[in-house]
Amino acid sequence: MTAPVPLSGPRFQTEPARLYREMRRDHGAVTPVVLDGDIPAWLVLGYRELHQVTGDPVLFSRDSELWNQWDRIPDDWPLLPMIGRKQPSILYTVGERHRERAAMISEALEAVSPSELRSYAEKFADELIDAVCAEGETDIVGNYAMLLPVRVLARLYGFSDEQGPGLVTALNDMIDGRERAIAGQTHLASSMFQLLADRRAEPADDVVSRMLAHRGGFTDEEIAQDLMVMMAAGHQPTADWIGNSLRLMLTDERFAASLFGGRNSVADAMNEVLWEDTPTQNVAGRWASRDTQLGGRRVRAGDLLLLGLQGANSDPQVRTDGSTLTGGNSAHFSFGHGEHRCPFPAQEVAEVIARTGIEVVLDRLPDIDLAVPADSLTRRPSPWLRGLTALPVRFTPVPVL
Numbered sequence: 170m171t172a173p174v175p176l177s178g179p180r181f182q183t184e185p186a187r188l189y190r191e192m193r194r195d196h197g198a199v200t201p202v203v204l205d206g207d208i209p210a211w212l213v214l215g216y217r218e219l220h221q222v223t224g225d226p227v228l229f230s231r232d233s234e235l236w237n238q239w240d241r242i243p244d245d246w247p248l249l250p251m252i253g254r255k256q257p258s259i260l261y262t263v264g265e266r267h268r269e270r271a272a273m274i275s276e277a278l279e280a281v282s283p284s285e286l287r288s289y290a291e292k293f294a295d296e297l298i299d300a301v302c303a304e305g306e307t308d309i310v311g312n313y314a315m316l317l318p319v320r321v322l323a324r325l326y327g328f329s330d331e332q333g334p335g336l337v338t339a340l341n342d343m344i345d346g347r348e349r350a351i352a353g354q355t356h357l358a359s360s361m362f363q364l365l366a367d368r369r370a371e372p373a374d375d376v377v378s379r380m381l382a383h384r385g386g387f388t389d390e391e392i393a394q395d396l397m398v399m400m401a402a403g404h405q406p407t408a409d410w411i412g413n414s415l416r417l418m419l420t421d422e423r424f425a426a427s428l429f430g431g432r433n434s435v436a437d438a439m440n441e442v443l444w445e446d447t448p449t450q451n452v453a454g455r456w457a458s459r460d461t462q463l464g465g466r467r468v469r470a471g472d473l474l475l476l477g478l479q480g481a482n483s484d485p486q487v488r489t490d491g492s493t494l495t496g497g498n499s500a501h502f503s504f505g506h507g508e509h510r511c512p513f514p515a516q517e518v519a520e521v522i523a524r525t526g527i528e529v530v531l532d533r534l535p536d537i538d539l540a541v542p543a544d545s546l547t548r549r550p551s552p553w554l555r556g557l558t559a560l561p562v563r564f565t566p567v568p569v570l
């Protein structure tokens with residue numbers, strides 16, 4: 170038996186597809202891994218096994234209290250922000266209360282008008298392009314993709330346009346996890362509580378007001394927690410979806426038509442990314458509520474199972490032709506599956522923001538091209554979210570709108 174695989178290291182950055190293939194070959198569909206500090210977990214890479222785990226929220230629970238490793242986890246464990254204990258957000262809520270909470274979020278997002286959403290996305294995308302279009306070159310990830318989704322989400326949720334830029338900086342600082350992270354988180358949290366207080370006093374036609382009015386009677390604390398999830402879980406993967414799709418379109422000739430106005434081809438590139446290069450590679454996670462068997466492994470009560478979304482997307486058992494289940498097929502795991510999957514209206518909002526963001530780039534910078542060799546592009550060093558550190562592009566300078 171080969172040793173458990175560390176869930177870290179440069180190969181998640183440089184060649185994840187090959188790494189998942191090797192894990193499957195050496196360990197099977199349910200691979201033993203170790204997290205920081207030698208903490209054991211299972212990585213579920215099999216499509217069928219992942220279906221089983223995400224489809225049975227009682228046996229494979231979202232309740233992190235069940236974890237049999239808590240006595241080994243130090244207070245400064247680097248993964249605590251992601252695999253937390255007693256976190257009151259929707260992510261760790263289970264059963265009926267989770268269903269009510271997911272309904273609150275879904276209903277609040279569902280009521281967003283598609284045309285209004287599209288017009289906010291176009292407006293903010295145009296503003297960001299205005300800031301770079303006379304230069305003839307830019308990093309389209311750092312100066313565009315990483316600034317767009319949060320701006321649109323802040324507006325939909327109920328923040329004013331003046332607050333937008335401050336929230337963008339705060340969220341990106343928090344995600345960055347460096348010295349400004351805590352200040353960013355504090356700014357976001359205080360802005361959210363202020364917005365809640367304002368909308369309790371005077372409701373408006375926005376997501377927060379609808380969450381406050383929900384029949385489930387959630388507290389301000391619960392709604393603020395969920396807004397934080399909707400902001401953070403919404404922004405980064407959508408930004409990476411834009412960046413990874415633009416990279417594909419600029420480097421792979423199968424998608425060259427998308428650069429010359431082929432709108433179907435933009436949708437194809439975005440779908441291909443969800444199958445082959447998905448923003449959410451691995452997700453933490455589920456906890457076994459009793460001893461069980463999974464993919465031939467003996468899983469014990471309290472074991473942590475990580476969802477290997479990219480691994481399952483490329484499982485040869487479902488990808489028998491080796492490549493395309495893609496082209497319009499959306500049976501991938503990139504938004505999760507089952508009760509705790511990304512809510513459907515959230516997926517739609519993400520899709521409109523990402524597609525509009527890409528289309529505005531192509532409309533405004535029609536001869537956009539890579540400014541560096543494709544093989545010099547690098548990814549952030551994370552086994553969780555996959556995105557580019559930068560995407561340098563050049564184009565003929567065009568006037569501000």
Ligand code: HEM
Pocket residue numbers: 223259260261271274322398399400402403404406407410447448449452453454476502503504505506508509510511512515516518519
């Ligand atoms: C507007 C953008 C988005 C919003 C507001 C949003 C919101 C959420 C929320 C609230 C959850 C928690 C659901 C629950 O626990 O019941 C969630 C989960 C998730 N979201 Fe999203 N999301 C967005 C975009 C995306 C994108 C672009 C991706 C990937 C391409 C993504 C992938 C996921 C995944 C994988 C999960 C976890 C599923 C699981 O644990 O099984 N989301 N999202």
